[in-house]
Amino acid sequence: MFHSGSTIPRYRNFAGRPKGAVQQLDRSTNRWIERVRDRECELKHLNQASLRKIADQCRDRIKSRDDACQLDHVTESFALTAEAIRRTTGMTYYDVQLAGGFALAAGTIAEIQTGEGKTIITALPTVLHAWSGRGVHVATTNEYLSKRDHDELKPAFELLGLTIGHLEPQGPIRDKVQAYACDITYGPGYEFGFDFLRDQLTLRSRHQERLGERFLKRLQGVMVADPTLAQRGHALAIIDEADSVLIDEAATPLILSGGQCRSATAKVIYQFAHHVAMQLSAGSEFQLDSVKRLIRLTPDGWTRIHRLFNHRPAGQLARPWSHLVENALRAQFVLQRDVDYVVEGGEVLIVDQNTGRIHEERKWSAGLHQAVEVKEQVDVTAENDTHARITRQRFIGFYEGIAGLTGTAADSEAELREFYHLPVVQIPTNKPCVRKELPLRCFDSRENKFVAIAEDAARRSRLGQPVLIGTRTIDESMQLSRRLNDRGIDHIVLNGLQNETEASIIRRAGITGTVTVATNMAGRGTDIKPDTRAIAAGGLHVTASEIHPCRRVDRQLAGRAARQGDPGSCQFYVSAEDEMIQTRAPALAEQMSASAAQTGEAKQDFFAAVRRVQRQAESDALMQRQHMVAHDDWMESVQSALARRA
Numbered sequence: 136m137f138h139s140g141s142t143i144p145r146y147r148n149f150a151g152r153p154k155g156a157v158q159q160l161d162r163s164t165n166r167w168i169e170r171v172r173d174r175e176c177e178l179k180h181l182n183q184a185s186l187r188k189i190a191d192q193c194r195d196r197i198k199s200r201d202d203a204c205q206l207d208h209v210t211e212s213f214a215l216t217a218e219a220i221r222r223t224t225g226m227t228y229y230d231v232q233l234a235g236g237f238a239l240a241a242g243t244i245a246e247i248q249t250g251e252g253k254t255i256i257t258a259l260p261t262v263l264h265a266w267s268g269r270g271v272h273v274a275t276t277n278e279y280l281s282k283r284d285h286d287e288l289k290p291a292f293e294l295l296g297l298t299i300g301h302l303e304p305q306g307p308i309r310d311k312v313q314a315y316a317c318d319i320t321y322g323p324g325y326e327f328g329f330d331f332l333r334d335q336l337t338l339r340s341r342h343q344e345r346l347g348e349r350f351l352k353r354l355q356g357v358m359v360a361d362p363t364l365a366q367r368g369h370a371l372a373i374i375d376e377a378d379s380v381l382i383d384e385a386a387t388p389l390i391l392s393g394g395q396c397r398s399a400t401a402k403v404i405y406q407f408a409h410h411v412a413m414q415l416s417a418g419s420e421f422q423l424d425s426v427k428r429l430i431r432l433t434p435d436g437w438t439r440i441h442r443l444f445n446h447r448p449a450g451q452l453a454r455p456w457s458h459l460v461e462n463a464l465r466a467q468f469v470l471q472r473d474v475d476y477v478v479e480g481g482e483v484l485i486v487d488q489n490t491g492r493i494h495e496e497r498k499w500s501a502g503l504h505q506a507v508e509v510k511e512q513v514d515v516t517a518e519n520d521t522h523a524r525i526t527r528q529r530f531i532g533f534y535e536g537i538a539g540l541t542g543t544a545a546d547s548e549a550e551l552r553e554f555y556h557l558p559v560v561q562i563p564t565n566k567p568c569v570r571k572e573l574p575l576r577c578f579d580s581r582e583n584k585f586v587a588i589a590e591d592a593a594r595r596s597r598l599g600q601p602v603l604i605g606t607r608t609i610d611e612s613m614q615l616s617r618r619l620n621d622r623g624i625d626h627i628v629l630n631g632l633q634n635e636t637e638a639s640i641i642r643r644a645g646i647t648g649t650v651t652v653a654t655n656m657a658g659r660g661t662d663i664k665p666d667t668r669a670i671a672a673g674g675l676h677v678t679a680s681e682i683h684p685c686r687r688v689d690r691q692l693a694g695r696a697a698r699q700g701d702p703g704s705c706q707f708y709v710s711a712e713d714e715m716i717q718t719r720a721p722a723l724a725e726q727m728s729a730s731a732a733q734t735g736e737a738k739q740d741f742f743a744a745v746r747r748v749q750r751q752a753e754s755d756a757l758m759q760r761q762h763m764v765a766h767d768d769w770m771e772s773v774q775s776a777l778a779r780r781a
Contacts, residue, residue, distance in 0.1 A: 167209075167210070167237065168233050171210055171214050175214045177214075179218060186219075187295070190296050193208065193266060198267055208266075212266065213233060213259050213263070215262070216258055216291070217233075217259075222291075223290035223291040224291065229252070232259075234562055235540065236256050236259025238562060239257070239259065239260040240538070242557075243538060243558050244538070244539045244541065244558070245544070245559075246544040247542060248568070249694040249698060250694075251564060251565060253540050255288070257540065258288050261288075262297065264370070265292075265318040267370070268318060269371075270319075270370050270371075271320070272369075272373070273322075273372075274323065274380060275322075275323055275375045276323065276375070276384075281301065285301040285321040292318075297318040298316075299318065300315065300319070302321070302326045302327070304323065304326050304496075308363055308365060312364075312365055324527075327372070327530075328389040328525065329389060330365045330366055331533070332524075335523055336391070336523055372531070372538075374539035377539025378541045381539065381554070382547050383685070386760055388525060388767070389525050389526070389527060390500060390521055391521070392520060399451070399517055400454060400518070404450045408456075408463045409467075411443050411460055412464045413463075415439065415440070419435055420433055421461075421464055423469070430468065432457055441457075444456050458501070459502060462503050463510075466510045473610035473613065474486070474608040475488070476507060478511050479493075482513065483507050492654075498519065502518060528555070528760075528764050529767055529771075538557075543687040543694075544559045545561060546690070550757060567700060568697055569697055570696055570704060570705060571704040572705055573704060573706035574706070575708075575742045577710070577745075578708070578711070578731065578735045578737065580710055580711065581710045581712045583731075584680070584735075585614060585615055585618045585680075586735075587708065589621075589624065592624060593619075595676055596648045596649075598672050598673075599647045599672035600672040601645050602677075603651050603653065603675060605655045605677060605678065605680065607683055609630040609654060612629075613628070615652050616628050619650065619652070626652055627643075627644075627649070628652045629641065629653035629654065630652075630653065641653065641661045641663060642663060642664070645663045645675055646669065647669045655679075663675055673702055674697060674702035675697070676696065677692060677693055679706070679707040679708065680708055682713070682749055684715055684749060684752035685752070686750075686753065709727075709741070711728045715748060726744075727739075727741060
């Protein structure tokens with residue numbers, strides 16, 4: 136039982152807990168919630184000045200003791216936050232939301248299902264730890280969500296006397312300094328990492344000054360200012376959609392680039408490398424690993440490209456010739472247009488494989504982006520210098536405390552524990568979930584699969600049921616859109632840049648009879664609320680056009696239906712021609728085709744077999760992240776050894 140002076144259990148002790156176990160909040164949490172409710176009732180009768188006075192007193196107590204996790208402090212802080220949220224937004228907390236805030240305050244990853252109000256849940260631990268004045272960083276998956284949450288919660292935070300800032304990606308340093316100086320700082324997760332790298336470069340420039348240079352300048356009367364750093368420390372980070380930020384996006388390091396390379400490969404050499412690559416024979420001169428998406432030259436291929444190298448045009452090479460040819464091969468045979476990238480306005484723009492969104496500011500490194508530009512016959516841009524890099528796993532390690540929330544953490548509990556030492560706590564839903572999960576439908580071809588999806592969407596739309604069709608790639612969304620157009624089915628397509636327009640469209644996906652086609656993660660973080668007629672027709676129906684290599688993404692898509700006790704349903708489709716089946720299980724693809732009826736739909740149940748393929752894909756992705764972290768650790772040890780010798 137909680138008592139005065141006790142602290143929140145930290146959930147960091149894994150002793151005696153089997154690997155992969157997910158914790159549940161215990162009964163004492165309910166007693167603690169009752170205390171918060173009692174205090175809320177007392178605060179409701181206070182005027183604004185009195186409420187602010189109590190908030191100031193709470194802040195002084197926590198700041199003086201530097202211990203926000205005393206249960207008396209938690210009770211007071213949560214009650215104050217709940218009252219501030221009620222006064223500024225009109226919303227009140229469910230008991231399960233308070234339980235989620237409790238789990239976050241204890242330093243965990245809280246698995247909170249979609250539609251349970253994660254934005255206001257985040258406010259509870261944010262305020263609690265912001266009282267200390269050391270700064271709380273709230274990270275989201277993209278700029279739109281961070282700005283939305285910042286704007287929604289700002290009045291409540293200010294009512295309690297807390298300052299709040301928002302990070303504008305690539306904004307001026309003075310704005311960054313001001314945002315980080317606030318008690319609470321909202322921003323996209325990657326921007327916190329890039330700002331850290333920028334600060335490290337600033338510090339490095341200070342250390343690169345010649346010995347005594349600053350002293351001589353002072354003797355000469357020259358004022359020497361200390362370097363301006365954006366961040367003031369890393370006390371606590373609270374991460375929304377934690378699985379996306381800590382796992383999916385952590386598959387690639389943060390790389391800070393800028394300025395053209397001092398030694399750049401000539402454009403004509405990139406074009407010549409493409410010309411040579413197109414002459415090579417698959418199998419004998421180069422080998423393609425479709426699972427790992429890698430290209431390797433064979434000895435015969437290596438010999439041939441160096442023989443052809445003698446006929447190259449005049450121009451500088453900044454990279455090994457074989458590397459340029461392998462890049463050209465990868466651009467041609469691995470990277471796909473409207474899957475890995477799009478071409479807009481004569482530019483190659485990368486598509487984020489985790490979210491399906493387009494990132495105009497990103498480029499592939501090591502000459503790969505230029506190889507794709509040659510393939511697509513657009514202007515070849517100059518390579519940028521790489522100034523600094525860091526894995527997200529290493530960056531997160533700089534924080535004294537971490538907490539996060541997402542709807543799909545349990546599947547990754549082992550990885551969250553291995554890389555971040557974070558346990559997972561499951562929070563129950565406010566109302567029982569009544570979502571109907573329909574059987575997997577398997578087809579011999581993508582064409583027959585798309586026909587079946589379009590027919591099912593048309594039938595449901597006529598009955599008044601809204602349909603959200605989730606696709607893995609932009610190309611799939613375009614193909615499905617064409618099938619729907621052929622049948623005269625009105626629909627909306629979302630498959631690009633996340634912004635306010637996308638969010639408003641995804642909100643309307645719950646209107647009676649609406650059909651929306653979207654890449655799997657489009658509009659993530661935006662609630663879809665079916666209208667009354669849609670609920671009567673069965674609620675939102677989610678169709679997944681393809682099994683994703685990561686089960687969490689499938690769960691996130693399915694979780695868009697049947698929120699807060701509403702009816703809803705979901706169904707997954709797969710074909711023998713899907714990339715995951717073709718590359719990882721060609722024998723399974725043959726079985727699907729052999730089992731197909733005249734419509735192309737398989738008579739046999741392949742759910743277990745498809746799930747095994749998906750688990751293997753997840754295992755390979757985990758291994759890739761482990762290798763990346765191990766390489767980063769090795770690089771760090773080498774650099775440290777060199778620094779000691781110097």
